[in-house]
Amino acid sequence: MTHGFAFDVAHMLAGGLVLVSFAMLYQDRLYALINVLALHALVLAASVAWQAHVQHAPHLYITAAIALGFKAIVIPMALRRMVFRLGIHREIETVVSIGLTMLAGIALVALSMMVMLPVTAHADPIAREDIALALSVVLIGLLMMVTRRNAVSQVAGFLSLENGVNLAATGAQGMPLVVEISVAFSVLIAFIVIGIFLFRIRERFDTVDLQVLDQFRGERG
């Protein structure tokens, strides 16, 4: 394929994001998971910065800076403190074994390829595959939310999902800055709310393990 260096680097960064998503699926300890989440945001920032360079769209540099500042530094630090204060840093928690989760991840990548590539058959070839990879990052983020018992790791899955949406948007050549800012702020608000609730739950029930919390529900569905 002779599409040139720009194509290759964009692809490599999108593929790197998928690789880091798989690395997130593989983790079973919370501090390592938060570190990989920071790496996820770092790769996203690099990918957005590269798109800014290739598309000559300077407002994307701001998006990259937001990704780097908030998602790679501030949010992981806050999550670490939260994990330490909740006292759950020793727990290892997966619902299904890691091998099966990764197999499901591969099936999701295949699914997103199967859906996206025929649909975008007439689009710019550089963007097509990047959008398919971005959809797989979104799906793998959702998979993480489904296969984790701990609320903090579900937050991590949600954040990686949002990273995937960002990747798709920047690859599509033309996400205005106001959309990015509003999305980022809503994520921040959601995150603060979730954090507050987690602490309240922890005070009340002494645990944030969802399966234990299930028993307090009262009527069982």
Next chain:
Amino acid sequence: MIALALTCIVLLLCLAVAGAFAALSPSGRHIVYGGALAISAASLLVALFSLGAAPSVVTLPLGLPWTGAHFRLDPLAAFFLVVVGLGSAGSSLYALGHGRYEHEPQRVLPFYPVFLAGLNLVVVADDAFSFLFAWELMSLASWALVMSHHRETGNAHAGYVYIIMASFSGLALLLCFGLLAGPTGGYSFDAMRAAHPTPGIAALALVLALIGAGSKAGIVPLHAWLPLAHPAAPSHVSALMSGVMTKVAVYGFVRIAFDLLGPPAWWSGTMVLAVGGVTAVLGVLYALMEHDLKRLLAYHTVENIGIIFIGLGLALAFGANQLPVAAALGLTAALFHVFNHSVFKSLLFFGTGAVLTATGERDMDHLGGLIHRMPKTAFAFLVGCVAISALPPLNGFVSEWLTFQAILLHPDLPQWGLKLAIPADGALLALSAALAAACFVKAFGVTFLGRPRTRAAADAREVDSFSLAAMFGFAALCLLAGILPGAVIDLLAPVTQMLTGASMPTQLDVAWLSIVPVESARSSYNGLLVFLFIALSASLAALVVRRFAAHGQRRAPAWDCGFPDPRPETQYTGASFAQPIRRVFGAVVFRTRETVTMPPPGDIAPARIEKHISDPIWDTLYAPVAGAVWHLSLLLNHLQFLTIRRYLGFVFAALVILLLVLALWQ
């Protein structure tokens, strides 16, 4: 040529009659097995000569009056006749020695030639009626042989399951041929080739053929009879059933899918690839959980059938995309594996039979240390284990290598099903090859190596020379097919030419006897050179070591980190060897659970470790179907105990309903 093949079959049937009369005399064994050996060798030679010749046809006035019985010997039939002849000759040679230990020869000797005749007849049949007749003959004769040791526990159940599954496969094939014959009723294969069924009919016929022939070959989930029936038969018959009968079932599928149905549809490749991949991995996982040698080998046959179907699926996929050379490569890989598997599986069953006669044990946890007591059998079994684990320079590696080359050939196929199924099958094939090596390290290591675990294993003696001759003959064939694979590929060229319209480039012209599947810049393999290099390097190392190293050598008790335990119970058993793999794969596939109960301190009861393995396919498919049939038959049983008035009422009601239908139809 076809006349010669048919003569061999008739001679086999005569031999069966002779066997029935001579069964109880001491020379009966020699007559039957010696005669079978001669006739199989003759049939093998006939088949070898017909591989390159033009197809020959004959029609006999037997069977249905308006169709007659058609027989045809074309390259596909000739190749499978080679496989059948080779397997039968080996089994007969082995049985000349092994049959001495048969307690009830009158239950085995008359049916053995009938079984061979059935196998040969299926391959040369050219119309639906004679095909199904031969298929049922093959099934019934092998059922009689499976039931020959009917007093042993489990064999009656095995025979029962076997006859049900054999009838099921016959029924599926009957429906398939009915669909292909169409409303005109053209039951001869020539008529089916000329007819062009609609895509829906062709699809249904292909699915029925896969179910019918596949259940006889042993694809998952229709494989449950295989590990029950194959071990129950005497060892030479087990070798025939695993090594040859499953291949005849593969022949049935190949004949229908590639010859009678015409050009394949695009989805047929995906379906066969999916079935093949799942069968391969599940078969070897089942084999790893077993500690009975014969059941392990029977489950392993399931894995190899999966590999063959992966090759067939690739051939169908490429054929549907108008890529005849690629389809030829896939078909060559599948048929090469057919040949390889019949050779090394027969060899392994012969070895197991030898161990069974020498020690009376089939359970590897009661054996051990047999390499010292039965060195020749151990060597031949080792060659079989290396071959079946797909290790160079033997023949198993060549067919696996060809399958991988076929997988790599066309990554740019348009159908999404194939885009996903082909890499998935590559992964499944690689996984099953690695697990097969693990399985045979376990089988050979626990049975032949180490220290003897029982008195029977410690007192074993080497078996007779006929059995050894058969085993060494097949071992030599494994090595030859691995060193000179070009010869086998060139033998297969007329078969692929007939079925796919293309063939691989002639291999025997290539320099240094390598094989080049597509072109030399792409990939090549030279079994002979690899073998010579390994031999030369080992000799060079031995020479250098002899020249420069100290020569001293003394025997001492095993080091064992300073705590040697003389009791053989401290060795690894089959279950302990497979425990890591059972824990990794078994928890998902078989829902394995290990429970450890430790007694409280002061209690003198022993600690227990129990493992629970469930078979998901038996629980979800066979048990519910059997239960439903049982309930239905209980309900219908009420019909047995009605009064005469009720019976008359039934007849009256049936008559009234038929008249009503007749009235309303018009």
Next chain:
Amino acid sequence: MIQGLFVQGAQMALVLLLAPLLTGLVRKVKARLQRRRGPSPIQPYLDLKRLLGKEVVLAENASWLFRVAPYVIFAVTWVAAALVPTFATGLLFSWSGDLIAITALLGSARFVQALAAMDIGTSFGGIGASREVMIASLAEPAMLMIVLSVALVAGSTQLSTVADYMAFSAVGLRVSLALGLVAFIIVALAENARIPVDNPATHLELTMVHEAMVLEYSGRHLALIELAASLKLLLYVSVIACLFFPFGLAGGYALGLATWLVKLAVACVLLGVFEMSIAKMRVFRVPNFLGAALMLSLLGVLLLFVSGGM
């Protein structure tokens, strides 16, 4: 033809001579990182010489398989190493075995090693063999998937052709090759019995896999097996170098040799640093680790089937 034979012979001799040095260098790097002086890098040569001079102590029930196995393991590993283009591509007999054959040859060596481990009938042999085949049941498919992805990119499974393609053509940065590299490093660590999969310096039964398999060997047999293990490490490093970092293969023999030696040295340092940075895994976390390698390589092959540009 004569020049080709000479180059091939030189390659075979060179890999044999350099293999123990590689092991020695890794040990030296690890020792330095632990603030020790450590043995000199030529210590493995002295070890081999010492082992060759000692008498062999065989267990009483060792069979012919136990005595023949070291020669077979060494011969098979040496033949596999001879097929790898180290300082030049297009060696005389490189077409007789491709990447799949090299993988399968290493599998043969492992098969014979596991059988030899079970020969004496001690529980250490059983533990080594059963853990080794569990690791192999995941590492070998991962390796084959990497071979498939590389072959799809380069259009051939012949290692010389692939190395030429990587060295000469503009391959660019490709996602499937990145996935393949990560997976290959994991597989190389597992196959060479390095931390985090196995500890090459231990003799505690909870932690050993490869050492458990060779526990009963002594004298010249042990020397051959140790040499074969060093050869295997050299083989893996050379394959990674020629597939993913083929700088210098395009030049003549001298440049190729110099860059190959530099790559080997860099690999030793990196391996030593990596082994010192993490701890050995529990045995039943290793399947997750290798399963990740298998999934990554499968993903690489899938991406190549789905879209040729990746």
